[in-house]
Amino acid sequence: MSEKNSVLTKKDLTRTLTRYVLGRQVCFNYETMQSGGWVWAMHPAMKKIYGDDDKLLSEKYKSYFKFFNTHPWFGNLIMMACLAVESTRDEHATETAVDIRTGLMGPLAGLGDAIIWILLPTVMGAIAGYQAMQGSIFGWVLAEAVGVAMWLVFWRLAYTVYDQGLSFITSKSSSLKNLTDVCSILGLMVVGAMVASTVHVNISLSWTVGELTQSLGDLLNMILPAFGNVLFTALIYWGLGIKKMSSGKMVWIVLVVSILLGAFGICS
């Protein structure tokens, strides 16, 4: 992978990337997950590399149709790393490429989830959501701008990966783990802040002793601010750990429980 790859031109790479972003998860299924869209996306480039040897391609695709699942944006890079290997037309190119693909999909999915699917959307979504509720579209414009910028980074980076291989990522596998770790830490901090600010559960039970009306919610909030938020987030977190529980079932449970709590005036 050290020598410059020149089998595929920039135009070929753009074509592959375009196909990949349009169809990277079409034909998603529980057996092979993202492999269908992958093979469809890489086909023109593979045809250019191996000419019209359809029999050979058919053999190679058997390996590429195997299980594949990663963060879709990092998939851009993995695709280019595989094509770089295939461009050598080495006898064992496909074996090596599929090994790279399988080896990278896990770690890169972890990193991608932490930054692209957790950290940024949670922060940007909170800003956009609040601003939208106040009637301003600005927050959404900002969120979309950040999203498009990141999207373009991964698009651009893909060309570099084809030219230089993925070594600048794989040689730093310990850094990759550390990066995932600190992004998770940042994620935890943001979630901690949002439990205090974005969740709204007020406990509105109160009782009267003589002339004094005591509110349970106020009392609890004096002990810990946003007590109701913390209590219910913890309860739901615990509930998600119950066997056979799913997020879909939990939505219904939260909906019913909160309607009951509201109807009986326990929460507001």
Next chain:
Amino acid sequence: MFTPLQIILMTLLVAFLTWQKYNLQIIAYAAVVFVGLASGLIMGDVKTGLLIGGEMCLMSLGIGGYGGSSVPDYNMGAAAGTVFAIAMGQTGNTALATAVAIGVPVAALGVQMDVIGKMTGSFFIHKAMACSDKQDWKGMGRWVWLSQVPFTLLCALPILLLMTVGSTYVESMVNNFPVWLSAGLTVASGMLPALGFAILLKYLPMKKYGYFLLFGFVLAAYLNLSILAVALLGTVFCVFIFQLKEENAKLALAATAGGDNEDE
């Protein structure tokens, strides 16, 4: 209640969003706000659309289909909630209550649609593989893409049914909301964001780093810092931690290499 054009546009919008959510992903962040906006535009009340999109977006925070899992689809929910609130001429808090009452169950239904859609994928992938074995490249592409027909249709089906055969039922249901239900729905809209965060925590390293939750909580609850402020402050901490970890790794490497330090 709805014009045919509105029904067609909304069905296409949800189908498009289903495809783009998994593939193009150019509307990646705060997409639910976009759904509210677009639905509002189609229904002729952008302001209410934006309001409902914002509320649903806050509920959806933290919810993501990590590793191919199926999660509540708040795009579908926001679309369904918005069209009914606007069609019934509601604004403000009434519109929000209606959106929660209709949108949240639809979002939850999205889980089932997603699972069934991904199940149908098995049929198509085997057809595509068979074509590939026969070197029929056109057929391979066709089967791979045909899988999108049932998948996007399944996800667009709830909104289509609600806006056609279901509309009168939904309307009379919303019109006869008892007071206690409205109170309950307000509680639900405040509590549902907690579900998103709880799901998120299941994917974050709680055992190892869970105590950092407390840090963010204190900054927001006691010091009243905004989310952006917490995120920026957190970035400072995390860059510092990252540097420490990297240096430790270097030291460990140097120690195992017998003290030879070449990269200084």
